Amino acid sequence: QEISLFFSVESRSSRCLNSQLQEAARKKLWALESDDRDVCALFKELSARLVCTQAQEHRFLLTFKTLEEAWKFSTYLTLGYVGRCLEQLLFDQEYWLNCALMEDTEIRVTVDEDRLATIYIGLLLQEGNFFSRAVPSVWQGEQEREEGLQLCKNELIHVKNIGEESKWEGMSLLTGRRGLVSVTALEPLPDPFYQWFLKNYAVSFGISQEISGTASQPIVKGRCTATEDHRGAAHNELNFSKGDSIEVIGFVIPGLPWFVGKSLSSGSIGFVPTRYINPEACEPLGEGLVFLSEEEKSSLLSIPYNGDEQHFITLFDDLARTDITSVYRLGEVNFDTGKYLTMVCLSLPEAVLRSCKDIQLSWEEINGLATASTSELSSPGSESAPATLEDIILEKVDDFDDPKFFIDLNAGHMEDADVFDPILTFLNQDSYVPSFQSFYDLSFSFLNSTFYGFSDEDELVLYLETCRSWAKKTHSVWAHVRLCFLLGKLCIKKIKFSQARVYFEEAMSILDRGFGDLPLLAALHVNLASIYLKQNMKHKFSSLLGKTVALLVCLPGHSFNSENELEVMMYVLKEAIAVGNAPLEARVCFLIVKLFLQLGKNDEVLPFTEHLQCLITTLLSPDTSSVPLDATPILSYLYDKKYLPNIALASARLFVPSVLKGAPTPIWRAGFILQNTSKLPGSQLERSSIPALACFYLKQALHFSCKSKAVPTQRMLCAILSRMYLQHGVLDGAVCYAAMAVTLSRMMGKEEAFESSLSLGWMYLLNSQPGPAADIMWQILHSLHRTDSVTQGGAVHNLLAIALKGEGQVQKAAENYLQALHKAKETGNKRNQAIALANLGQLSFSRGASQLSELYLLQSAQLYAELQGSEDLEMELAQVLLWLAQAMVNRQKVEDGKLCYELALVFALKWNNLRSQLHITESLCHFYSKVSPNLQACITYHEHWVSLAQKLQDREMEDNARQTLSQLYQALGTSEALRQSLDCTKQSLRIFIDLEEPVKAAEAWLQAGRLYYLMQEDELVEMYFQAAIQTALKRENFSLAMDLYEKAGDTFFNGSRNRDRAVEFYR
Structure with missing residues (x-):
């Protein structure tokens, strides 16, 4: 069965349709219909199968073949990912560069939810x-x-x-x-x-009926009043009288039979039957908390280490570095910026390239300096990295004074009570102390932190058994309990569940109340319950379940001590689902996610995290301003691990950084988005490009670092933003952020200020502002007189020469290029020598000295040939070869020029540098059409031009190239060439229709008709002519219609067949 997914582009502020963007999205979708690989890949990632796209109706037709597909898609729909993914598919860079527009816009998707449910039920019945x-x-x-x-x-x-x-x-x-x-x-x-x-999580026996449903009652805390007298049947139950005030320890969760409470009259602590108290006297957990405490709200908002923001700060720091102080720049900045930037890329140190290899980041970027959204900004904070997940989830305690016990198995000592007195005294404390934490954690850290001197665990078990015997003899109850627990835990480690059960049951039988050490009490109950569950002991499990659940889910900050706790929580979740207890379901789901993350089970945790996020949205009332837990950073990390880049990106974009300590900041979000955008299917990002989509998030990161006064972070983000603007051709923005970086760098040090100043000068040059660039370089040159930095001086002379050339001071420019060349020779830097020679060659060419230009450029090319080839070097060489080709053609060395052009293209092809290929291909097309006419070669390079335009998704460029290619094929005159010409014309026609350009579309219809006439397929000729004329008449463009009638008539009149048909068109 199929289902329609409709989309609309809406303004968040006005809640109205943005008709302009809606039309732009429709056109993009229409363009994708001819090659829907990206659309199919997106919906495959969203677990749906694309039947077809219907751009005119703003919809996709989808279907599902399996239960999992329908489940996953409905989850992504609920979490808001589908609309975000469509934004990533349908919006172009101009949209992402307009931060104000992007922040106010969203794609809303709608489906018939009843039909989706029907499809799912159908698949269930089918299974x-x-x-x-x-x-x-x-x-x-x-x-x-x-x-x-x-x-x-x-x-x-x-x-x-x-x-x-x-x-x-x-x-x-x-x-x-x-x-x-x-x-x-x-x-x-x-x-x-x-x-x-x-x-997937079935158990061997049924529901216990210990847990009941709720009547929309919330989880509460605080104090409550007893409604009846109660005398506990067990020693661990609290005795109270009607009207007594009881303080809730932790939470009261509706539907659970027990909670832990403290009698305010006696001071005793014990289990309290929920049915004997009035929960209405308690207070709710607070706005937006719903199922967790304030402390827990901040505990899980950290993400696993791989996604730690320190990773991204380090990455940003590397990416912000430039080699502009040590590597010269090629100096031709007079032609189109977009073309130029592809050839003269901003080089990065090799270490940076290695660190970016798996991320494929880029320096492409953005538009105007939009105001940051105050709704998403965190409060000022430290620039240091947040704690890792383990640091936050586990309560770290200072173990400086933790006692350590030597394992002495000497036969004589084993019978000496004094030998065991220290450990029994330590273990016999009647309340929890931080030193006990190592007993209760997941990692069995007590094996290293508390005991030493044993060669294997069997020796430790023997020692603990002996301690247990002495604890019995000396009636040290708490020591006895804790030793039984440790022995049971070691048995679980060796998968000896029956033996572990014996130890745990012994501990439970001698424990009087146990509330002095709640972690111990909880650990005993949960471990014993998990063993009963494993061993199918239904009666024992059911009798223990109520109090176990109270200790497991009602006490905030629960510290897990065994992977086996998962089984108990899975059982409780099943019961919560069975009875419809939503608060308990959310609470248990939260704990399952927490434990899975501690265990590093990323595959297993994902469905529970998704379900938790869905529960959060359904549990909250519409007017709630805060949420209990935003799991999107965790989900983003998990989707990234599963290589679902569209969904990971959508999730990260939905995340709103908060003021909570330990929560991911805008720095994390910006880094994560950069990392995943380059992984999107169909992404044509080059090695050092940053997509426009990252613009808003980088600016938010910059705003955050400004509020936290993190100057180094501000500077590196300004440097990155400057480069982003540069690559996207927004040169005013590039200059602005480069200037901000200079201001910030002066607060850091001379080296930083020097680097940022050079970068600012370079931005001025690229923005055709040689005057300010020259001013900066003169100032820097003056300051360098007092230093011995030869390479830095050469870099300044080189940039100064470029600025002076731009001001028309050719003589001074030549002098500074020669100074730069001299300093490069002084240091033996062949790359800088090659660049200085190339710049001298281009300067000579601009003054008409083609012979001198060729000499300089040949020397430059020879130096590059001596250097070990890397992408940066060979792309510089490609530019030099392009200049050399121009100089040679100018001196009538046509064959040599052709060789240089084609060799330049080889280097661009080698490194898959699309923009550079485009620039060189344009030059070759001109060469073979004007300089050395060769129709077949011209066709070959125009075909490559079309291919590049498609990869760069530039429809206008593709159309222009196709039109020229069509004419070239027609000029060949063969039947095969005419058919290829017709194919190009039809492709152009589709583009014109997509772009809604009726004049060009009508001309394309006419041209197709002409080609059919030349191919003698007369039955189609008039059909295409009429389509051309109707296109004009529909727009009431009568002047165009008359012109088309005349041209159609001319086709017949000037042709060799059906000349009489011309009369009708002329008439």
């Missing part, structure tokens, strides 16, 4: 294996007739198709019983996550 609830009116009637499986209200059933049309096999999750159930009595669970979870 014939799913979870369902009973339809009350049906199952009640059946049970009255005593037919089939006996069910309770809202009971969950696992059903399978056994081949009968009317009845399927059902298994009750409550009782575990099996039987037949009518298909009409089934109501499949609509949430795909529930279906997936219940199938």
Whole structure:
């Protein structure tokens, strides 16, 4: 079955359609219809199959073949990723460079949710294996007739198709019983996550009924009042009387039978039955918290180390560096900036290139200096990196004074009570102390932090067993409990679950209350419950479950001590789903995500993180301004790990940096977006290019670093933004940010100021402002007189010469180029010598001295040939060869010039430098059409030009190249050439239609008709002529229509066939 996905481009501020951008998006989609590989790749990543695009109706037609596809797509839809991904597909760089527009615009997507649900249910029925609830009116009637499986209200059933049309096999999750159930009595669970979870995390026995549903009651904290008298049946239950005030330790979660409370009259702590208190007297967790504490809200907002913002700060620092102080620049800046920049790329140090290799960052960028959005800015903070995930989740304690015990297995000592007195005294404390934390963590760190002197764990077990015996003899209860726990934990490590159960049960049997050490109490309950679950001990598990859940989910800041806790949490999540307890479901899902991340299980954690994010949006009321937990940074990291770049990028763009300590900042977001944009399918980014999409986020990062007064970070971001503007041809912006970098660098040091000043001068030159550039260079040159930096002096002379040439001071320019050449020779720097010689050659050429120019340029090319080839060097050489070709052609050395042109193209092809290829190809097309006419060669290079325009997605350039190519094919005159000419014309026609250029479209219709006439396919000639004329008449362009009638008539009149047809057109 198919489903339509509609999109509309809307303004966030006005909530109205942006018709201009809507039309631009439609045109882009229309253009993609002819080659829909990028669209298909995007929807494949979004787990949908593209049937077709319908640009005119602003929609995509999609279908799903599997349950997982429908589930994943609906998840991405709920999380807002689909619209963001379409923005990344349909908007061009002009949009991303306009930060104000981009911030106020979004693509809204709509689907028929009922139809999507129907498709999903259809796939479920087709699979014939799913979870369902009973339809009350049906199952009640059946049970009255005593037919089939006996069910309770809202009971969950696992059903399978056994081949009968009317009845399927059902298994009750409550009782575990099996039987037949009518298909009409089934109501499949609509949430795909529930279906997936219940199938993949099944347990061997049914629901305990310890947990109940909620009547929209929130999780609460604070104090409550007892509504009845209670005398605990167990020693760990709190005794209280009606009217007593009880302080809640942690949370009261509706639907759970127990919570931990403290009697304000007696001071005792124990388990409190939820049914005996009035939760309305308690206070809710606070706006936007819903299911976690304020401390927990900041604890998980850090992301795994690989996504740590320090990684991106380091990367930015590398990317901001330039070799402008040590490497000269080629000096021709008079022709089109876009072409020039492709040839004279800003070089980066090799170390930077290595660090960027896997990220493929780029220096392309942006538009005007938009005001940063105050809604997304974090408060001023430290420039240092946030703590890692492990630092935040685990409570780090100072173990300076932690005692350490030597394992002495000397036979004589084993019977000496005094030998064990220190460890028993340490372990027998009746409350939690930080030194115990190593006992309860996931990594068994007590093996290294508390005990030493043992060769293997068996020796430690023997030592602990002996300690346990002494603890029994001396009635050291707390020591006894803790030793049993440690022994049980070591048994779990060796997968000896039965032995571990014995130790844990022994500890539980002697523990009086245990609330002095809540981590120990929780660890004992959860570990024992997990073993009961593994060993299918249903009765024991059910009796322990209520209090275990209270310790596991009601106490904020729970520290996990075993991977086995996952099994208990999965069971609790199943119960929460079964009874419809949404607050508990969200709380447990949060804890599962937390534990999975600690364990580094990225594949397993993703569905739970997605579900948690979905729950957050559904649990919150529409007017809530804050959210309990924004998991988008974690999701972004996980999508990146799964190589889903569109979705990772969409997720990161949705993330709004907060003021919470430890939360990812705009620095992290900008770096992450840069990293993933270059991975998008169809991305043509070159090695050192940054996409326009990063513009807004880099500016937000800059604004954040300004508020936090992080000057080095501000400077490096200004340098990056300057380069971005440069590559996108917004040279005023490049100059502006380069000037900001100079101001900031003066607060740092002389080297930074020198580098930034040179960069600013270079930006002025590229912006055709040689005067300010010369002023800067004269100032720098004066300051360098007191130094011995030969290379830096040469770099300044070289840039000064370029500026002086721009001012028309040719003699002074030549003198400074010679000074630069002399300093390069003095240091033995062949690359700088080659650049200085090339600049002298181009200066000579500009004054008409072609012979001298050729001499300089040949020397330059020879020096480059001696250098080891790298991309930077060979792209510089390509520019030099281009200049050399021009000089040789000017001296009538046509064959030599041709060789230089084609060799330059070879280097551009070698490094897949599209812009450079384009520039050289344009020169070759001119060469073979004007200088050394060769129709076949001209066709070959125009074909390459078309190919480059397609890769660069420049429709206008592609059209111009195709029109010329069509004429060249027509000039060949062969039947095959005419057909190729017709193909080019039809491709141009499609472009004109896409771009809505009716005049050009009409001319293309006419030209196609002419070509059909030359090909003697007369039945199509008039059809194309009429299409041309109708295109003009529809726009009421009568002047154009008359011209087309006349040209159509001329085709017949001047031709050799059907000359009488001309009369009708002339008339």
